[in-house]
Amino acid sequence: MNEIGLTNQLDMETYGKILLIAMPIFLMLVLFEKWYGWKTGKDTVRIMDMISSLSSGVTNVTKDVLGLSVAIISYGWMYENLALIHIQENIWVYIIAFLALDFSGYCIHRIQHTTNVFWNAHIIHHSSEEFNLACALRQSISVFFRIFTFFLLPAALLGVPGNVIAIVAPLHLFIQFWYHTQLIGKMGFLEKIIVTPSHHRVHHAINPEYIDKNYSQVFIIWDKMFGTFQEEQDHIPPVYGITRPVATWNPVKINFQHMFLLISDAWRTKNWNDKLRIWFMPTGWRPADVAEKYPVYKIEDVYDFKKYNPESSKALQTWSFIQLFILLSFISYLFGNLASIGSPGIFLYGLFIFAYIYAMTELMDGNPIAYVWEGIKLVIGVYLIINTNGWFGSEKLFQYIPHIVFAYLLAAMYLSINLSIKRKVSVPSERSVS
Ligand SMILES: [Zn+2]
Ligand SMILES: [Zn+2]
DSSP: OOOSOHHHHSOHHHHHHHHHHHHHHHHHHHHHHHHHHHHTTOOOOOHHHHHHHHHHHHHHHHHHHTTOOEESSOHHHHHHHHOSOOOOSSHHHHHHHHHHHHHHHHHHHHHHHHOHHHHTTTHHHHOOSSOSGGGGGOOOOOOSEEOGGGGGHHHHHTTOOHHHHHHHHHHHHHTTSTTOOSSOOOOGGGGGTBOOHHHHHHHHBOSTTTTTOOOOSSBTHHHHHHTOOOOOOTTSOOOBSOSSOOOOSOHHHHHHHHHHHHHHHHHHOSOHHHHHHGGGSOTTOOOHHHHHHSOOOOOSOTTSOBOOOOOOOHHHHHHHHHHHHHHHHHHHHHHHTHHHHOTTHHHHHHHHHHHHHHHHHHHHHTOTTHHHHHHHHHHHHHHHHHHTTSSTTGGGTOTTHHHHHHHHHHHHHHHHHHHHHSOOOOOOOOOBOO
């Protein structure tokens, strides 16, 4: 699942409104999956992993709504200059737009998986060692220049207007949510046409038989046409994650981890040829000298490794869960009031959201100085209360909101200090993959 830069086609406010509807629906489905799995004895959702996934989703939509990336070539430019014909705005234009998006999605996805430098934008989506609906929401924040718009060339040549792409693109993205689940088996004849949970389990798996297969996003036809299709086998249970585990719940870190490795490898290697070619080599490739000198852990046997599971008390889990809901309240207010908050307020608000998620997930990771990040969030929060003389206009709805925000910030600081310093030292409760 990946996206083509929705806010390059959609205006910020429309996307904010769409998200206000989409977010609660996604959240309900995530919680339903957890409940249903628990009830039927096949719980596939670990609480901390789920919180990490949802907070990653929040980083992604915040960045996108704020429009913090630019397309090198815009779809509008391609449409204006390259359209050969102009197809009528009937149902066909929507069908063609959908197919064009699906094909471009396949191409981009395949490039991301197979090229070192482009893998960084997609690593977050595969970073969970679980496979559930929440994982679908792990989406990138590391792309600032979008260069793949040209894959929409077929749509531009046929003269599909930008506003049609703008309507179809979010639908095409959101529809990829449902198949991130282990609770649905094979689906008969549908397996031949669309991407099903079974197909996508294979895509998220690191078993040698499955890795780098099934890149398709909605229609499975592209994998079948281009030879990247793999069926899920009963005797090969998928093992999820990435071969170099990210070992953190922090979505901001995950988003840049691979890029940092590439930069440091390119810097450290003595071989000039390697410094230049590392970026475009297959994903995971490292110059021989640095790979030897600075080894990076890689899972060799997928049936024998420890899932990331830092020790966490019931108190920390409960607090993290509560924090998630407070985060969603903060973000909902932002998305519903983008116009009235205006610039630069929305960007300062975005900064607060990022500090919030960073502090929350560092605490979840067991960082003994997570409270430092909480302190940064507290400073930003208090600055915003003073600066906006309230909380971005919400005080007009209810005059005590700024007081509640302030009390929350202090409580979060207090709990962060307690939970990070007074961590009880015990044997890590890691569990192995079965
Ligand atoms: Zn996926
Ligand atoms: Zn992928």
